[in-house]
Amino acid sequence: MDDIDRALVLRLQQDAGQSYAALGTAVGLSAGATHERVRKLRERGVIRRTTVDVDPAAVGSGVLAYVMVDSNAWMGESGDDFAAIPEIQEAHIIAGSASVLVKVRTASTEQLQDVLRRLYAIDGVSGTHATVVLETFFERPLPL
Amino acid sequence: MDDIDRALVLRLQQDAGQSYAALGTAVGLSAGATHERVRKLRERGVIRRTTVDVDPAAVGSGVLAYVMVDSNAWMGESGDDFAAIPEIQEAHIIAGSASVLVKVRTASTEQLQDVLRRLYAIDGVSGTHATVVLETFFERPLPL
DNA sequence: CATCAGACCGAACATAGTTCGGCAAAACTT
DNA sequence: AAGTTTTGCCGAACTATGTTCGGTCTGATG
Incomplete structure (x- = not known):
């Protein structure tokens, strides 16, 4: 390298x-x-795959939100539960008050609400706090 | 389509x-x-570009954090100020208590601290709240 | 000092990208 | 409803690129 x-x-x-x-x-x-x-x-796995960068709005995912997920149990093994919700683009375990942070893309705020409903259905989830993105300044590749 | x-x-x-x-x-x-x-x-812009998916840890960006940026002024024109910090991978204007949400990748927590310092230097920024990611469940492409 | 391993070049060969004429179906026009 | 235009597709030619390989050089190893 x-x-x-x-x-x-x-x-x-x-x-x-x-x-x-x-x-x-x-x-x-x-x-x-x-x-x-x-x-x-x-x-070596430095390059994982080649892919295309798609305009979310053009494929029916114009609404972006970050959701802090609170829980009353250990969420370390719940990755699959989050992966089962297709609108979730990223899911991370975080340090701090909430225990999981997810990035969600939907076509509408109604669908966002439905995602929140499905999040509540996951074992151990006790609450959510959604932050809706109004405008994206930029999303870009890693620095080198 | x-x-x-x-x-x-x-x-x-x-x-x-x-x-x-x-x-x-x-x-x-x-x-x-x-x-x-x-x-x-x-x-049509549906496909923006073709790119490669890189392992962040392999290129010296093993630490991931999301930072809520509080401000005491309108941040709508400050996109370039955030773009000037290379460690910032995404920057969004959000609804809610904070006004900007940024995704940061660094090699170490020391460098993360330095990014926070540079965020404070941006005009209008009055505070930050960093959330460090302990483990990433997944990051994947958009649903279709 | 000899040997070995790794990296590079340049050229050959294989594969894929790209363009184009012709055709058929669908969408307008009259 | 018939004519006309537009759109999308196929398949084959042509061009460009991917991919492999022998030979060379350099730096490391013993």
Whole structure:
């Protein structure tokens, strides 16, 4: 994981569709060597997969909210329960007063309410505190 | 934006590296027609870009925290101020007691503290409340 | 000093991306 | 309802890229 690897990851985050030749030129390598570097980055798990970035509003997920989930039990094994709710995009165990923080995307606030209802149905969940996002400044890749 | 488009976006989210031929077979189209569909999805902005999913811990961002930022002024024009802090991965204006919610990734809690210091330096910021993530259950693409 | 392992280059070969003419179905027009 | 236009698709040609491989160099190891 040297400077060249970091440069490769950075450029792939910006555009994973470019050719190995272009990528190689940018970092000072041949296409073949670049290919080999990227292959190893995938093998090591640094690069998990290549994906596309989708406009949420265009696919019926125009409402974004973060929900603090309070509980009266240990939630460490409840990952699957949260994963079963498709509108939940992220779920984290957190330090602090609540015990789980989830990121939810829905088409409407009515559907958001329905997600909250399903959250309450999870074992150990004693309360929720939803924060609705009014405007997103930006969402961007990791710094390098 | 019909069922085929949704199927294409779904499959591209899972693996943007597969061939148009494979993608076409999966949805019942030829490679050429698939190519044209995906081109239009990009043109319309439904697909914003193709990127790679990187393991944060592998690139020196093992600490994740969400920070509620309180303010005593209108923050609607301060997007650039938040964008100037590279460790901030997302920044949103929110409804509720705080006015901005940011997602921060750093290598250490010391660096997290330094980010908080830089947040305080932004015009109008009157306080912060950081929530450190202990474990991430999952982070996944949008539902379709 | 000799040997070994790792990384790179450049060229060959295989595969996929991209374009295009022709066709058919659907959507307007009159 | 018939004509006309538009849209979307197929399949094949053409172009570009991915992928592999032998040979070379460099730095590390013993």
